[in-house]
Amino acid sequence: MTNLLARGNTHSEVLEDSFEPDTLNHVALMESASDFIVIITDGAGNELAHSDSIETEMRDVLVHTDFEQMPQEGVIVEDRWDEKEFIATDSPITIAGEHRGHVFMFAETNHIKQMVSNLRNQFLIVGLIAVALTVITIFLLSRLITLPLIRMKQATEQISKGNNQVRLTIDRNDELGGLANAITTLSNDLDRLKNERNEFLASISHELRTPLTYIKGYADIASRPNVSDEEKGEYMAIIREETANLTVLIQQLFELAQLDHNKFEIDKEYFSLDMLFHSVADLVLPAFEENKISMVIQSDPNISAYIDPKRIQQVLINVLDNARKHSPEGTHVTIRGTQEEERIVISIIDEGEGVPEVDVPFVFERLYRVDKSRSREYGGSGLGLAIAKEIVESHGGSISLKSERGKGTLVRIQLESGDSNAESSVGR
Ligand SMILES: Nc1ncnc2c1ncn2[C@@H]1O[C@H](COP(=O)(O)OP(=O)(O)OP(=O)(O)O)[C@@H](O)[C@H]1O
Ligand SMILES: [Mg+2]
Known part of the structure; x- marks a missing residue:
């Protein structure tokens, strides 16, 4: 509309310079070649020249224009592009203060309507595509994320109900x-x-x-x-x-x-292995003497370990007790302490009957005994090594057993050496 008005104003300025029939025809001729239509009238609204054929709707515009109250820069006289067939502007021709005529410019609204309807269709299609994409995305997301989550929720509910045999077959790496x-x-x-x-x-x-x-x-x-x-x-x-x-x-x-339940208190301190071995020996020697088994202590007085001596003493008593019970008269039981880099290794070696190969993996289990009949000779309950293992592990160490049938048994206990950082790795 602004363009149309500007075009009309240009024509009216040309006509203000020369309001001659030639110029009028020239303007009309120019517009007949364009998409626009021009009608030039005199001051009373009578047609002087026009470019294309005049439609009735255009005449209505010419009639209803109030010539007297017309600003010099013209007005848009018909802007209802969606109802009318044309939009129109009116530019007055004023020569030396005298009101001489009007340049009416018209533009067909057909192609605007066409364009708007095209745009509307396109927006509709884009909107539909967006909705479809959203639906697809929601569907995919729910399959990808929600469904597995729901299945996992159901599985955990099953677990809390006591059914521990849940199998979640979700084949994903994320x-x-x-x-x-x-x-x-x-x-x-x-x-x-x-x-x-x-x-x-x-x-x-x-x-x-x-x-x-x-x-x-x-x-x-x-x-x-x-x-x-x-x-x-x-x-x-x-x-x-x-x-x-x-x-x-x-x-x-x-x-x-x-x-x-981690209620077991472990009071760690730096303790000499040599002292530990001798205090254990004092306790178990009477029983060893009774069974006629001799005890050999091999340790370096300089090695110290960061341990709870009472607890490790209990471990050694349990292991030595086993060695004594399963060794014949006249054999030796050796208890040896060595330092291997950051670790202290305590080995208890006997020359007894040994543990059958099939039983070795289980000796640290609770209530596990090689001799299943509860013979009164040995009288054990199968808890000694289980307790020893718990205590050693709560020190951050490890315990293992190696045995050869008929030749003897070696129990190896690894502990962290005198390093106070060890306490944090124990966590108890
Ligand atoms: N040095 C060893 N020589 C032969 N067998 C052994 C030796 N140490 C352990 N065992 C076997 O491992 C089993 C488990 O030992 P553990 O100390 O846990 O139980 P226990 O000695 O039977 O009973 P508890 O120690 O509770 O009195 C024993 O029953 C024994 O058969
Ligand atoms: Mg025992």
């Missing part, structure tokens, strides 16, 4: 895949722990039942009327022994429970 694998691992671990706990409880009840059966049996016999005092004393001794064994077993179980 974070969601990692999470799914972690959940599967967690459920496997829970399942294993549950089974282990059940087995352990079954073993404990078995362990407790056996001595109690002895105690009840001997108590029954001892209370019969025709039992001699001598026999009674014998039975009482067995009952006392079994009771003592039970007390030890329960004490050991209690310690294990504490180790499990």
